[in-house]
Amino acid sequence: MRRFRRFYYDLFSRVYDGVIAFHSSDRAGRLRAWLVERAGVEPGMRVLDLCTGTGSVALEARKVVGDSGLVVGVDFSRGMLKKAREKAWGVEGLEWVEACAPFLPFKEGTIHVVICSHAFYELKNWEKLWTLAEVKRVLVPGGRFCMMEHEEPAHPLVRFLYKVRLASMGSWNSERFVAREQLLFSRFFQKVTKERSPTGSSKLLVGVKG
Numbered sequence: 001m002r003r004f005r006r007f008y009y010d011l012f013s014r015v016y017d018g019v020i021a022f023h024s025s026d027r028a029g030r031l032r033a034w035l036v037e038r039a040g041v042e043p044g045m046r047v048l049d050l051c052t053g054t055g056s057v058a059l060e061a062r063k064v065v066g067d068s069g070l071v072v073g074v075d076f077s078r079g080m081l082k083k084a085r086e087k088a089w090g091v092e093g094l095e096w097v098e099a100c101a102p103f104l105p106f107k108e109g110t111i112h113v114v115i116c117s118h119a120f121y122e123l124k125n126w127e128k129l130w131t132l133a134e135v136k137r138v139l140v141p142g143g144r145f146c147m148m149e150h151e152e153p154a155h156p157l158v159r160f161l162y163k164v165r166l167a168s169m170g171s172w173n174s175e176r177f178v179a180r181e182q183l184l185f186s187r188f189f190q191k192v193t194k195e196r197s198p199t200g201s202s203k204l205l206v207g208v209k210g
């Protein structure tokens with residue numbers, strides 16, 4: 001199944017940014033800037049953008065960490081990482097790593113902030129749990145994990161399509177996860193908070209490593 005999902009994203013990478021720009025009401029990327037701000041990213045930090053896709057959030061975080069910081073974008077799709085590298089051509093302080101979310105190739109306690117935008121729900125149940133544990137492992141004490149996800153669409157047809165998409169990614173039990181995500185986060189992180197994005201279409205869960 002993971003091979004299928006990687007293949008899907010390798011293909012999708014060719015049109016991903018265009019599709020997002022077409023569908024999103026947030027063409028100026030304000031949502032990403034808001035995410036980076038709410039994630040508490042500051043100059044000099046080491047930030048991990050998990051499931052980075054074409055690297056848009058990583059690029060936004062790079063603007064904030066500056067030359068003394070580092071942003072690493074991780075994804076399991078070579079196609080997505082290729083696009084990210086092209087977009088970030090010439091930008092220093094950005095690294096792209098091909099890896100799977102539940103197996104992060106970083107040392108314990110080395111990252112200040114981990115961000116995961118619109119990707120966590122697609123992970124299978126065991127992957128979600130392992131990823132939460134891995135994120136906690138790589139974070140410094142007091143480091144933050146920020147997960148942004150779509151709010152469940154209100155329109156019945158769009159909601160149906162949203163659920164079909166999650167299921168087609170192999171994540172049959174995402175609905176159960178959504179219902180108790182805050183509780184699950186609390187098993188790994190402290191001070192767990194949840195808020196709606198200014199666009200109203202996404203939500204942000206933040207947890208702090210104790």
Ligand SMILES: C[S@@+](CC[C@H](N)C(=O)[O-])C[C@H]1O[C@@H](n2cnc3c(N)ncnc32)[C@H](O)[C@@H]1O
Binds near residue numbers: 074077099116127
């Ligand atoms: C919907 S895209 C989101 C990309 C980006 N975070 C954004 O907000 O535009 C989901 C991304 O998660 C990646 N992904 C899905 N499952 C993954 C896994 N198990 N490990 C690493 N990356 C994964 C996909 O390759 C894809 O690039």
